[in-house]
Amino acid sequence: MTFIAKPKVVHPSLPRNALGLIRRDYEGALSTLCAGCGHDSITAAIVEACWRQALEPQNVVKLSGIGCSSKTTAYFVSGGHGFNSVHGRMPSIATGANAANRRLTYIGVSGDGDTLSIGLGQFCHAIRRNLDMLYIIENNGVYGLTKGQFSASADVGTKAKKGETNFQPPIDPVLLAMTLGASFVARSFSGDKQQLVPLIEAGLRHRGFALIDVLSPCVTFNDHEGSTKSYAYTREHYEPAVQADFVPPEREITAEYGAGESLAVTMHDGSRIMLRKLDEAYDPTDRGMAQARVQERLKSGEYLTGLLYVDADGSAEGGRREFHQINGTPEEPLNSLPYEVLSPGSQGLAKILARYR
Amino acid sequence: MSRTNDFTVKIATVNGTGSASANTLLMKSIFRSGIPVMGKNYFPSNIQGLPTWYEIRVSREGHLARSGTVDLMVAMNAETYSRDVKEVAPGGYLVYDSTWPRPALLGRSDITVLGAPLAKMCNESFNGVRTRILMKNICYAGVLAALLDLDLERIRELLAETYAKKPQLVDSNMKAIALGHDYARQNFPCPLPLKVERMDRTGGHIMIDGNTAAALGCVFGGATVAAWYPITPSTSLMDAFKGFCDRTRVDAQTGAKRFAFIQAEDELAAIGMVIGASWNGCRAFTATSGPGISLMNEFLGLAYYAEIPAVVFDIQRVGPSTGMPTRTQQCDLMECAYASHGDTRHVCLYPANPEECFYMAAQALDLAERLETPVMVLSDLDIGMNDWMCRELKWDDAYRPDRGKVLDRAQIEKLEKFQRYLDKDGDGIPYRTLPGVHPKGAWFARGSGHSQYGTYTEDSTEYQIVLDRLLKKWDTARKLVPRAIIDATPGSDIGIVSIGSCDSAIHEALAILKGRGVGVNYMRVRSFPFSEDVERFLAAHRLLFVVEQNRDAQFRALLTLETAVEKSKLRSLLHYSGLPISSSFIVEGVLAEVLPKPQRKDAASA
Numbered sequence: 001m002t003f004i005a006k007p008k009v010v011h012p013s014l015p016r017n018a019l020g021l022i023r024r025d026y027e028g029a030l031s032t033l034c035a036g037c038g039h040d041s042i043t044a045a046i047v048e049a050c051w052r053q054a055l056e057p058q059n060v061v062k063l064s065g066i067g068c069s070s071k072t073t074a075y076f077v078s079g080g081h082g083f084n085s086v087h088g089r090m091p092s093i094a095t096g097a098n099a100a101n102r103r104l105t106y107i108g109v110s111g112d113g114d115t116l117s118i119g120l121g122q123f124c125h126a127i128r129r130n131l132d133m134l135y136i137i138e139n140n141g142v143y144g145l146t147k148g149q150f151s152a153s154a155d156v157g158t159k160a161k162k163g164e165t166n167f168q169p170p171i172d173p174v175l176l177a178m179t180l181g182a183s184f185v186a187r188s189f190s191g192d193k194q195q196l197v198p199l200i201e202a203g204l205r206h207r208g209f210a211l212i213d214v215l216s217p218c219v220t221f222n223d224h225e226g227s228t229k230s231y232a233y234t235r236e237h238y239e240p241a242v243q244a245d246f247v248p249p250e251r252e253i254t255a256e257y258g259a260g261e262s263l264a265v266t267m268h269d270g271s272r273i274m275l276r277k278l279d280e281a282y283d284p285t286d287r288g289m290a291q292a293r294v295q296e297r298l299k300s301g302e303y304l305t306g307l308l309y310v311d312a313d314g315s316a317e318g319g320r321r322e323f324h325q326i327n328g329t330p331e332e333p334l335n336s337l338p339y340e341v342l343s344p345g346s347q348g349l350a351k352i353l354a355r356y357r
Numbered sequence: 358m359s360r361t362n363d364f365t366v367k368i369a370t371v372n373g374t375g376s377a378s379a380n381t382l383l384m385k386s387i388f389r390s391g392i393p394v395m396g397k398n399y400f401p402s403n404i405q406g407l408p409t410w411y412e413i414r415v416s417r418e419g420h421l422a423r424s425g426t427v428d429l430m431v432a433m434n435a436e437t438y439s440r441d442v443k444e445v446a447p448g449g450y451l452v453y454d455s456t457w458p459r460p461a462l463l464g465r466s467d468i469t470v471l472g473a474p475l476a477k478m479c480n481e482s483f484n485g486v487r488t489r490i491l492m493k494n495i496c497y498a499g500v501l502a503a504l505l506d507l508d509l510e511r512i513r514e515l516l517a518e519t520y521a522k523k524p525q526l527v528d529s530n531m532k533a534i535a536l537g538h539d540y541a542r543q544n545f546p547c548p549l550p551l552k553v554e555r556m557d558r559t560g561g562h563i564m565i566d567g568n569t570a571a572a573l574g575c576v577f578g579g580a581t582v583a584a585w586y587p588i589t590p591s592t593s594l595m596d597a598f599k600g601f602c603d604r605t606r607v608d609a610q611t612g613a614k615r616f617a618f619i620q621a622e623d624e625l626a627a628i629g630m631v632i633g634a635s636w637n638g639c640r641a642f643t644a645t646s647g648p649g650i651s652l653m654n655e656f657l658g659l660a661y662y663a664e665i666p667a668v669v670f671d672i673q674r675v676g677p678s679t680g681m682p683t684r685t686q687q688c689d690l691m692e693c694a695y696a697s698h699g700d701t702r703h704v705c706l707y708p709a710n711p712e713e714c715f716y717m718a719a720q721a722l723d724l725a726e727r728l729e730t731p732v733m734v735l736s737d738l739d740i741g742m743n744d745w746m747c748r749e750l751k752w753d754d755a756y757r758p759d760r761g762k763v764l765d766r767a768q769i770e771k772l773e774k775f776q777r778y779l780d781k782d783g784d785g786i787p788y789r790t791l792p793g794v795h796p797k798g799a800w801f802a803r804g805s806g807h808s809q810y811g812t813y814t815e816d817s818t819e820y821q822i823v824l825d826r827l828l829k830k831w832d833t834a835r836k837l838v839p840r841a842i843i844d845a846t847p848g849s850d851i852g853i854v855s856i857g858s859c860d861s862a863i864h865e866a867l868a869i870l871k872g873r874g875v876g877v878n879y880m881r882v883r884s885f886p887f888s889e890d891v892e893r894f895l896a897a898h899r900l901l902f903v904v905e906q907n908r909d910a911q912f913r914a915l916l917t918l919e920t921a922v923e924k925s926k927l928r929s930l931l932h933y934s935g936l937p938i939s940s941s942f943i944v945e946g947v948l949a950e951v952l953p954k955p956q957r958k959d960a961a962s963a
Contacts, residue, residue, distance in 0.1 A: 058792070086655050122622065353750060
């Protein structure tokens with residue numbers, strides 16, 4: 001439960017970052033997600049990345065929509081403001097907040113339902129605006145809180161927990177973001193902290209819209225034989241039809257692989273999530289190549305992961321201006337401008353009204 | 358009775374032919390001659406080709422509502438010709454373009470028909486199809502100038518201001534004016550009895566539309582983030598805000614813009630951006646119309662429950678659904694008052710004219726931050742898009758925004774623990790903090806159940822404490838919102854209760870009724886929740902006419918829901934044609950009820 005305070009025991013030997021803060025200082029409330037949920041690994045990765053980056057906790061702004069993933073903004077950086085908004089609408093809250101104060105670090109956490117179904121429009125337009133934020137999708141191909149419906153990222157042929165097969169093609173957020181001109185596009189896996197933490201760090205530092213699509217299996221509703229987004233772990237005694245609400249204890253799964261290797265994150269049975277590390281010839285600054293490679297791998301059921309495309313400073317071909325550059329706003333945040341520079345005053349009003357006389 | 362400075366001219370043209378500049382020119386020249394004048398535009402939802410009308414009412418008494426009659430019709434549109442002819446009051450006049458024969462005109466012998474070959478004259482004097490069409494409209498302004506005895510020098514002065522950057526246009530426009538003017542002087546009995554004579558009743562006044570005035574109010578109220586999705590009839594508010602900001606908010610040295618102007622992908626995003634910016638310490642607003650409010654409902658509920666300021670201008674248009682986007686109504690009263698699912702109630706302000714749009718815009722920004730809740734300003738197309746004569750807008754340089762209960766860094770530092778939704782002051786308004794100030798001030802905004810300490814909850818008692826406190830805040834709002842305006846003389850137990858843009862028609866109706874010996878009191882409600890004086894006025898009257906512009910008596914419904922008034926005392930006068938309400942509609946409605954039956958017919962036709 002989020003209202004249970006975490007015990008805070010600080011051992012003097014815990015490592016401190018540049019601000020003198022320990023990792024615990026970047027944690028939040030206790031997670032209420034299922035034990036073994038991939039999302040909790042991502043939360044841990046965010047904590048690690050923020051600590052490593054030595055962000056002032058109050059300068060971290062956490063934004064989310066609705067769903068399991070969106071709950072996680074309560075589970076990290078308790079010293080930063082959080083905004084758990086409405087389903088699929090987090091990007092608009094982020095846009096307004098960022099417009100008001102460009103100096104803070106904005107982290108949006110969303111899910112595949114929140115981003116690719118109800119929130120697809122806002123997601124696309126935040127990318128178009130090149131809003132300066134880190135946008136993490138915790139992608140599990142399924143609706144968890146409503147108990148297991150397919151999401152828009154479910155692959156063709158994948159089976160729901162109750163046996164239904166999906167025939168509608170998935171929306172791939174990585175390809176979509178590249179098409180829309182996103183300036184930082186990455187994919188990772190919740191079980192690969194070694195890859196994920198540096199990606200988050202890079203995303204936090206990126207100026208503009210940084211997308212990280214993190215494959216994050218749902219241990220409760222998408223972890224069965226026939227699912228293409230599964231840890232594929234089913235206990236022998238588990239009966240899906242009868243025990244739909246039973247949540248088995250899980251341990252986290254980690255995967256490690258070297259450059260050039262593709263890897264199936266398959267624990268027990270028919271799971272077919274393939275991860276492929278970037279090879280040395282891959283150029284993440286070439287949007288056209290990146291799109292072609294990602295698409296090619298998807299066709300054979302493999303997910304290319306890592307930092308797939310980046311335009312760090314708007315210098316790449318078709319390079320993008322960031323939201324505030326487009327709007328021409330001052331370096332000083334709008335929310336700190338004194339009223340005196342905002343009001344034209346009574347004399348200014350008289351001048352303005354001349355043409356209405 | 359003399360018709361000098363007391364008549365209505367209606368001009369029927371085709372949309373997209375530049376008639377708006379001719380009409381504005383006419384109206385403004387009358388205004389500058391010191392005579393109260395009203396201009397109303399009845400335009401189609403179309404860019405070019407459909408019929409459009411403009412009505413100019415000249416009123417020495419200062420009545421600025423639609424009169425309901427037409428004394429002089431300028432019939433420039435062949436498509437609407439037959440109905441335009443019918444609309445002229447007996448004894449009135451009709452001006453038409455006699456370049457083409459109009460046999461349909463012969464249908465009326467009780468009006469004077471004046472034909473001027475406008476197209477022919479313009480074709481002979483100007484080159485280019487577009488120029489000829491535009492000049493034909495300026496040309497009828499010349500005819501009217503002669504018929505109504507308008508001052509040509511004043512017209513030249515107005516053209517010179519309009520085309521300050523293109524002086525050659527002043528000459529060509531004046532040439533077209535002269536064509537019409539000379540023709541009328543030579544062929545018609547100029548001036549007509551319907552004529553203009555200089556007065557001194559417009560000093561200290563301006564002609565401005567409500568959307569422009571509201572935008573100015575946002576500039577002076579210190580709004581820095583404006584997000585919206587284009588929708589008629591609200592778009593001109595956003596355009597005006599950007600225009601004023603481009604003039605007054607751009608740093609001379611760096612070129613940096615001290616405002617963010619964001620065209621959203623839809624209204625859901627627009628309100629989200631406003632909420633995000635307000636949560637992060639900016640004054641932010643959006644402008645929309647009924648369909649946009651429908652889409653914003655979910656977010657409005659979040660802002661109500663998470664207690665985040667937001668300002669929304671609803672420039673009401675005709676519904677339901679897409680309705681008639683370019684016609685006026687007051688049909689979003691219920692939608693705005695209770696927007697979103699669950700128990701929600703929103704602060705609403707009801708301006709009656711552009712002057713109030715200006716002041717209420719700034720007031721809405723203050724109230725939203727003071728009360729930490731959305732505030733909706735319900736204007737309408739009639740107020741928002743028509744030019745109204747109103748008192749010159751003033752600004753008090755001592756004004757400073759009321760940012761409400763925002764804790765700064767030092768105040769947070771002193772706290773042992775920050776508790777977001779705790780009622781410390783007993784007024785139902787909790788303290789808030791902004792992101793980026795102090796880690797101890799961090800809180801989690803959420804639409805899910807929360808306790809007064811700001812934590813997630815599913816506990817019944819904790820949930821109810823917050824919900825009940827919101828009601829206490831609602832009572833505080835009642836004391837802060839603008840009071841009703843009451844015009845009452847002792848002795849009368851009959852009252853009119855109304856809202857917004859019905860105001861000018863009601864004032865005229867009250868004068869007419871008084872002339873007929875019927876004394877009626879008047880209360881104009883300016884806010885929701887209803888201020889305490891509303892209850893008193895309702896209780897003090899035996900019979901109450903509720904005047905509003907929608908079919909379902911939404912304002913009456915709000916009164917019965919939110920006050921102790923007896924339903925049986927209330928009579929609805931409902932006007933929902935899409936045109937602004939006229940005084941005659943109200944006079945007839947009141948007389949039908951209050952006069953003894955045998956007298957009714959005589960009095961009504963007196």
